[in-house]
Amino acid sequence: MKLSKRVTGKPLYLFAEIDRAREEAVARGLDVVSMGIADPDLPPPDWLYALLQEEVRRPGNHRYPDYRGLPEFLDAVVEWMGERFEVGDLDAQTEVITLLGAKEGVAHMAWAMCDPGDMALIPEPAYPVYSANCQYAGADVHYLDLTQEGNFLPELGSVPEDVARRAKVFYINYPNNPTGACAPSAFFQELIAFAKKYEIAILADNAYSEVYFDENERPQSILEFPGAKDVCLEFHSFSKTFNMTGWRIGWAVGNAKLVKALLTIKSNVDSGQFNAIQHALARTMRHPERDAFLEKNRERIRERRDIVAAALDEMGIWHPDPKATYFFWCRLPEGHEDGIRFASELLLQEGFVVAPGAGYGPHGKDYFRLSLTTPEEDIRKGMAKLKRFMGK
Ligand SMILES: Cc1ncc(COP(=O)(O)O)c(C=O)c1O
Known part of the structure; x- marks a missing residue:
């Protein structure tokens, strides 16, 4: 069978690839924490x-x-x-x-x-x-x-x-x-x-x-x-x-x-x-509690943003302050030039999933992305893993 050029030799969607690497890290017995995909852990109303x-x-x-x-x-x-x-x-x-x-x-x-x-x-x-x-x-x-x-x-x-x-x-x-x-x-x-x-x-x-x-x-x-x-x-x-x-x-x-x-x-x-x-x-x-739900939700994400911003600043990892979204767009720490390698070594050594910036285009190659859709306790664990990985 011959497949179309659309799929031949093409990778799966970015996060399908990341999920596969994550499974490998779990199989190695690592306690895996993910700030990769933007998939909210908090419940709907x-x-x-x-x-x-x-x-x-x-x-x-x-x-x-x-x-x-x-x-x-x-x-x-x-x-x-x-x-x-x-x-x-x-x-x-x-x-x-x-x-x-x-x-x-x-x-x-x-x-x-x-x-x-x-x-x-x-x-x-x-x-x-x-x-x-x-x-x-x-x-x-x-x-x-x-x-x-x-x-x-x-x-x-x-x-x-x-x-x-x-x-x-x-x-x-x-x-x-x-x-x-x-x-x-x-x-x-x-x-x-x-x-x-x-x-x-x-x-x-x-x-x-x-x-x-x-x-x-x-x-x-x-x-x-x-x-x-x-x-x-x-x-x-x-x-x-x-x-x-x-x-x-x-x-x-x-x-x-x-x-x-x-x-x-x-x-x-x-x-x-x-x-x-x-x-x-x-x-x-049209629900009467709609706005209260949305504001409470944002409050949680703000708290997480503050935890991550403080940890990244302490590690000296450059990032713009996000105005909205769940995302921290972080520049690779000094000594790391290949974002894909950085993300896979971080995952396989420490069990911390981040999204490599190159997945978003060539200008992302010097970056990795963190998503705030992870419970606070895991965010703290993830930040500690990153710190250890950087030898700090
Ligand atoms: C920019 C952007 N648009 C759309 C989506 C997907 O939205 P939906 O779940 O409604 O398909 C995402 C999900 O990560 C996104 O980042």
């Missing part, structure tokens, strides 16, 4: 279990869902966008679509937009799903470097004219995985003008909008800015907001033509999300 149980028992919920999404769910999304982001004027029927998680949405959007020979603009380091799917669809990828000096924002002026003219999509992700950076209003405005000039779709991944540290610096939606809806589709997720990565639900919102393009692909690939889950989440988005 209590009330959500009861809502799901109720909805699972409703007979009507067991049939194929509507491809675009359940009307109650789409309406709840429109309310949420208005309340949380002050994005008004959304049409639940044409400008919103339910996703099986933001990952599925950003991946299928590449297929909806790109033909072989098209160009995709992707900042780097980045969540690897954007470039993988643009390349599956046959597009060329032009990477824009995210650097500390550039506040981890892509420099739009660096895109050559011919590349901009060929481009079909521009992926962005703020709050950013893996750097923890947020984007200021001026960047969103500049990007919208750029996308309009070159007729490019902005695909804005906002999966971490609710994992922020400072109430006065809440992450924004690009749809808050004038003209965004002409060129933009934004992706949201319940995974991190309500600690429910396994449930697989999110939404995309924005330009109606882009929503329809995504629906065309999705309706030929999947058959929507379970209605019971959509009902339970619609009720969760």
Whole structure:
């Protein structure tokens, strides 16, 4: 049998590889602690279990869902966008679509937009799903470097004219995985003008909008800015907001033509999300204890951030202070030049899992990423393992 070029000789998804190495460390008898994948250890809201149980028992919920999404769910999304982001004027029927998680949405959007020979603009380091799917669809990828000096924002002026003219999509992700950076209003405005000039779709991944540290610096939606809806589709997720990565639900919102393009692909690939889950989440988005849950959740992540920041500073490991997300983007300590080797030796010697920066693109090669989705006790253990590994 001959497999496609898409898969031949290609690695599994980054974390599938890390999971394999982790199993090897466990088999060696190490007490393994992970700050690798961003998979929240904290539970979803209590009330959500009861809502799901109720909805699972409703007979009507067991049939194929509507491809675009359940009307109650789409309406709840429109309310949420208005309340949380002050994005008004959304049409639940044409400008919103339910996703099986933001990952599925950003991946299928590449297929909806790109033909072989098209160009995709992707900042780097980045969540690897954007470039993988643009390349599956046959597009060329032009990477824009995210650097500390550039506040981890892509420099739009660096895109050559011919590349901009060929481009079909521009992926962005703020709050950013893996750097923890947020984007200021001026960047969103500049990007919208750029996308309009070159007729490019902005695909804005906002999966971490609710994992922020400072109430006065809440992450924004690009749809808050004038003209965004002409060129933009934004992706949201319940995974991190309500600690429910396994449930697989999110939404995309924005330009109606882009929503329809995504629906065309999705309706030929999947058959929507379970209605019971959509009902339970619609009720969760309107739940009276919603804000209290979200704030308590953030409080825990803030405590963890403080533990990690203090430990890294003590070890002299450079990192930007994350404004949002779970992530510490750490420069490799002196004496270590190969990030993949650093991560695998740290795992096999000490049993501490970190994500090697190279998994997010060439600019990540001098970094490793820590995720705050680990209990405090394990975070402390992990920091002690790192310290020992560095010989400090
Ligand atoms: C930037 C980014 N987008 C999307 C996702 C996946 O979100 P979901 O679980 O909704 O598919 C992740 C998960 O790590 C992510 O880091």
